[in-house]
Amino acid sequence: MPGKKYRLICFDADGTLFDYNRAEEWALKNTFLEHNLAFSGKTIETYRKINKSLWDRLEQGNIKIERLKIERFTKTFPGLSEKEALELSKTYLEHLKKTGFLISGAEETIRALHGKYKLILLTNGLAKTQEGRLRASGLYAYFDAVITSEEAGCAKPDERIFRMALSIAKVISRESLMVGDNLTADIKGALMAGMDACWYNPLYEEKNKTEEYLIIKNLKELLNFLL
Known part of the structure; x- marks a missing residue:
């Protein structure tokens, strides 16, 4: 990949x-x-x-x-x-919305990808809440856009919300990758929209390996594939 x-x-x-x-x-x-x-x-x-x-x-x-x-x-x-x-x-x-608690490796990963890729936060969360948390985390400036299901009028895995991200970024589906922890909402939804997908799964075991999408246990592993 x-x-x-x-x-x-x-x-x-x-x-x-x-x-x-x-x-x-x-x-x-x-x-x-x-x-x-x-x-x-x-x-x-x-x-x-x-x-x-x-x-x-x-x-x-x-x-x-x-x-x-x-x-x-x-x-x-x-x-x-x-x-x-x-x-x-x-x-x-x-x-x-005041909480900006990040998962280990999130800040380093986003900082490393910033400027090399367009970055969009794609969430089923509430608009003001997610924007507030992104600001509190210190990562807001690194994202090109934030798309929430509340504003989009549809929720992942509905492929319309993924196509909204493609439209905003002005890219085609095969030029995009979705990274998420929910196998249905994030991964299957992205695949249905024609995007590639990366399942963030800290409990991943090698026996679960698949060719359909990438699986990572730590967010910083993503940098090995993208940089």
């Missing part, structure tokens, strides 16, 4: 560049304390299961982002009204 054929590298955000688990726990803790709600390991576990289920539904096109923002809190706290959940959501997103 020679890097010289690429002009555009797209990166997923959460779980690929951002340490989402750390950011989520920090934001939830501050949110719950601010709203006088119980914060515990059990509450976090419950929230995460519900949140993942809702994001899976979003990727399948079975729920809208505005409903997701409410239901992840009404389902975690059954006695909460939708109005209260919406206020909780606003507070949570305000805290979350």
Whole structure:
């Protein structure tokens, strides 16, 4: 997979560049304390299961982002009204956008690729939240564009969002590579759009090797293929 054929590298955000688990726990803790709600390991576990289920539904096109923002809190706290959940959501997103926690190797990788490729952040996250986190991380200036499902009106793996990135970068699909941690949303979505794909999978085992897409365990491994 020679890097010289690429002009555009797209990166997923959460779980690929951002340490989402750390950011989520920090934001939830501050949110719950601010709203006088119980914060515990059990509450976090419950929230995460519900949140993942809702994001899976979003990727399948079975729920809208505005409903997701409410239901992840009404389902975690059954006695909460939708109005209260919406206020909780606003507070949570305000805290979350302040987090710039990065996965190991993310900063070095993006800095090394900057100026050699067009870089686009392609995320199913919320626009203001993801832009805020990218700024907080110090990586905002290295990206040519940020595309969110909220603004695009469709979510990965819908190939329309990938084609939006190609259009913005003014490249054709075979000149682009998508890097992400989600095998369905990032990898299969990119392949359906005609792009090459790189699965960031820290738990990768050699027996899982495939010719269909590249697999890396550490983000800096990507530089061996692209530089």
